[in-house]
Amino acid sequence: MKPPAKMSKPTSLFVIFFSLFIMSEAVFEDQVGKFDWRQQYVGKTLFAHFDSHSQSSNKLFLATDKNIFASFNSRTGDLLWRHVDKVGPEGTIDILVLHGQDALMVVGGGRLLRSWDTNMGGLNWEAVLDTGSFQAACFVAIQDTVKHVAVLKKAAISLHYLTNGHQKWVENLPDSDTVQYQAVYSGGEVEVYVLGVVPNSHLTIIAYSLEDGEIIKQRSVEAPWLSSVESSCVVIGQGVLMCVDPATLALYTLPIQSLDLEVSLGFQPVLVSSQPHPARSPISEFFLQLGPDHHVLLQLNADGYTIAALRDFQPACDINLFSADSGRRLLDTTVIFPLDLNGGKPFKLYVHAFLKKDDSVDYRVLVQTQDHALTFIQQPGRVVWTREEALADVVTMEMVDLPLTGTQAELEGEFGKKADGLFPMVLKRLSSQVILLQAWLAHLWKLFYEARKPHGQVKNEVTIETLSRDEFNLQKMMVMVTASGKLFGIDSKSGSILWKHYLENVQPNAVFKLIVQRTTAHFPHPPQCTLLIKDKDTGLASLHVFNPIFGRKSHIAPPALPRPILQSLLLPVIDQDYAKVLLLVDDQYKVTAFPSTKNVLQQLQEMASSIFFYLIRSDQGNLSGFRLRKDLSTERIWEVVLPTEVQKIVAVNGKRPNEHVHSQGRVMGDRSVLYKYLNPNLLAVVTESTDAHPERAFVGVFLVDGVTGRIIHEAVQRKARGPVHFVHSENWVVVSSSTSSTSIWEGWVDRWRRCVGEWMNGWVGEWMGEWMEGWVGEWMEGVGEWMEGVGEWMEGVGEWMEGVGEWMEGVGEWMEGVNG
Incomplete structure (x- = not known):
């Protein structure tokens, strides 16, 4: 018998090499730590500044209501960097001022003063300010050099170094109990001015020395018409204070002069001035706003007493650049840009004017609209980019399936109905295959046509016309409010x-x-979404019905809602057009159905006894349950009252009606099944204690049956406080709250003790008992027998020692006989 042929060395290496590929697994590089897409927003703009430090700079700095300080590329609108501060009043940005490469912010109602590097977005320094309500801040310069920043509080003013934030001096403001100090001003001199007002009495002006903070001079001017300095007064020219009287329509310097101007009915006139450089005085020209869309350009003459009206800007829809000296419009500076019909009206403009290389004037405009959108415009009216900053605060969202294409709709009916015969079904099958063939040929022709184009001209943008459902229905329409x-x-x-x-x-x-x-899913009926909104004028609720795929308003007229709405319910009842019924409960507990056709009302009467809902009054600690009657009136069937002096209702959450329960129970170790408590009417009520003391604070959870009002379970977490977030799903509730470090340690120790007790009483205790009764016991019995043997051996040794003693005595007697 021949021995088996041996595999050659190259062949064996080849087999081993390819066997490694079978055993290995990998993930594509683009799937590691990547997003399908990501969009970052900053929120509603409060302050905006262009970087004018360099002529070629393309940076834009924003501070928003989301406590975010961010930098954008003004050419593309891309976010360069952003800093997100604490949520709430502690992180509120009070003011943002910019000079050179330094951006100064006052944060948290005058709590912190921060300096940022505008190039890299790094924090230069941070200074803690004295307590007090923040009023205003400004740069302070001497001889064209900015070295300090002044911060005005309600009762004090402080001066800080711009390089490190250290406080140079701080002074208390005189008569701060009666005088409302609201403005601070510096025009490049050796003093800083503080402006205050006693409403409807007089104006107070105080000048402080920059060296030591001493009061150089103080003046009081009678102004019974003045109630606020912040909006009614500005500093223009060589330190001239200009104020407007809304009652008499007069402009005041120190001498009084009136102009023939008309203010819009119900509008408070506003003055706007400009100080391009902190080391120089403000320009003599200023704006007077007479209405929401009406401004007048005024100029303080060289004598410092008379005012001239340079130009009256009536409401317009375009942007022009005017000379501040003469009020004349500069040539070729008109910008006309289209307004989005689906957006808000312009709310505020941020203009950056500059000189080009040929010494001609050019400017960029950042337009902020009422819907929080930002639009960047360049001459001649070209919209460079738009950012939808409203998406920074999404209130609610729904995922809607995309519609079927014509081809997909044909394939849905490929097999016909049961009433169709064999021959019609064969024809439908053949026609559907022909439609598929046509779609496939059209797709090939599109690929061939796009392959001949340059790579830069091929567009893969998704539009509403080309939007359709994919094979696995993974692509959705995200409807956001x-x-x-x-x-x-x-x-x-x-x-x-x-x-x-x-x-x-x-x-x-x-x-x-x-x-x-x-x-x-109900073709040919279009999809329908309804948004319950609150009117800002009347305060009443209304319904906005629209198509979620195209965003168009529906032709269906929603019902009028003359009373405030307390609760809304979406019922599993559909009308003849496959639209689910929406029930609206007003403050008089009356029910309105939408749609309210005859078929819908009949169905509601039949199933009225099985429709329950609840209402919450958090201020009263009241949770009530109602039932619908056949005449569409309501009946209260239960009520739960929680004492408001002890705890307050933070949130109430039921189960989602479309929730999928993946498993009804869990198999135990003894093969029994532990079924989940899946009550679809269960409500989770989370409360928080009204006592703010950390030792007495708590968070409570109540599980209430929405039909009977019975409290099924309650739990209390001691030494806990808000903010509280929780999730209610299937048979569990997860609550997230804040606790102190001491309570965390005590809770951990308590849980450790319980776990150790359960651990010792469980299988470890059983194992220890068996171990002690097993070989340890046998080993101890053997040890006992061994000890008994040792005892017997010791007794023998004792007897042997006694014999040795007797032998020694005999030897002693023998020695005495020999000596004798």
């Missing part, structure tokens, strides 16, 4: 904004509720 009242339709695959719509009559930061009444 923001706090500003703007609606967005966003493609979930690419993040592109496909449509947007701004609701002008919506109260900002109100509570919105978005309901999907009909999906795309």
Whole structure:
């Protein structure tokens, strides 16, 4: 018998090498730590500054209501860097001033003074300010050099070094109990001025020395018409204070002069001045705003007493550049830009004027609209970029399935109905295959046509016309509602904004509720969403019905709601057009149905006895349950009252009606099944103690049956406080709250003791008992027997020692006989 042939060395290496590929697994590089798409926003703009330190600079600095300080590329609108401060009043940005490469901010109501490096976004220094309500801040310069910054509080003024933030001096303001100090000014001299007012009495002006903070001079001017310095007065020219009287329509310097001007009805006149450099005085020209869209350019003459009206700007829809000296419009500076019909009106303009290389004047404009959007415009009216900053505060969102294409709709009916015969079904099958063939040929022709184009001309943008459902229905339409009242339709695959719509009559930061009444599954009926909004003028609720795929307003007229709405319910009841029924409960507990067709009302009467809902009154600590009657009136069936002097209701959350329960129970070790408590009517009520003391604070959780009102379970977390966030799903509730470090340690020790007790009483205790009764016991018995043997051996040794003693005595007697 021949021995088996041996594999050659190259062949064996080849087999081993390829076997490694079978055993290895990998992930594509683009799937590691990557997003499909990501968009970063900063919120509503409060302060905006162009970087004018360098002529070629393209940076834009913003401070927003989300406590964010950010830098943008003004050419592309891309976010360069941003800093997010604490949420709430502690991180509120009070003011942002910019000079050179230093950006100064006062944060937290005058708590901190910070300096940022505008190039890298790094923090230069941070200084803690004295307590007091913040009023104003400004740069202080001497001989064209900015070295200090002045911070005005309600009762004190302090001067800080610009290089390190150290405090040079601080002085208390005289008569701060009666005088409201609201403004601080420096015009490049050796003194800083503080302006205060006693409403409807007199104006106070105090000059402080920059060296030591001593009061150089103080003056009081009678001004019974003045109530506020912040909005009614500005400093112009060589330190001239200009004020406006809204009652008599007069402008005041120190001598009084009036102009023939008309103020819009109900509008408070506002003065706006400009100080381009902190080391120089403000320019002599200033704006007087007479209405929401009406401004007048005024000039203080060289004598310092008379005022001339240079130009009256009536409401317009374009942007022009005018000479501040003469009020004449500069040539070729008109900018006309289109306004988005689905956006808000312009709210504020930030203009950056500069000289080009040929000494001609050019400017850029940042337009902020009412819907918080930012639009950057260059001459001649070209929109460079737009940022939808309303998306920084999304209130609610729904994912809607995309519609089917014509081809997909044909394939849905490929097999026909049961009533169709064999021959019609074969024809439908053949026609659907022909449609598929046509779609495939059209797709090939499109690929061939785009392959002949240059790479830069091929566009893969997603539009509403080309949007359709994918094979696995993973791509969705993200319908978002923001706090500003703007609606967005966003493609979930690419993040592109496909449509947007701004609701002008919506109260900002109100509570919105978005309901999907009909999906795309009911072709040819279009999908339908309903948004419950609150009117900012009347304060009443209204319904906005729209198509979530295209963003168009529906032709269906929603019902009028003359009373405030307390609760809204989406029922599993559909009308003849497959739209779910929305129930609205007003403050008189009356019910309005939408849609309210005859078929819907009949269904509601039949199932009225099985419709329950609840209402919450957090201020009263009241939680009530109601039942619907056949005449569509309501009946209170239970009520839970929590004492408001002890705790307050923070949030109430039920289970989602479309929640999927993946497992009804869990198999135990003894093969029994532990079923989950899946009560669909269960409400989770989270409360927080009214006592703010850390030792007595607590967070409570109550589980209430929404039908019977019975409290099924309650739990209390001691030494805990808000903010509270919780999730209620299936048979569990997860609550997140803040606790002190001491309570965390005590809770950990308590849980450790319980766990150790359970551990010792469990399988470890059983194992220890068996171990002690087992070989340890046998080993101890053997040790006992061994000790008994040792005892017997010791007794023998004792007897042997006694014999040795007797032998020694005999030897002693023998020695005595020998000696004798």
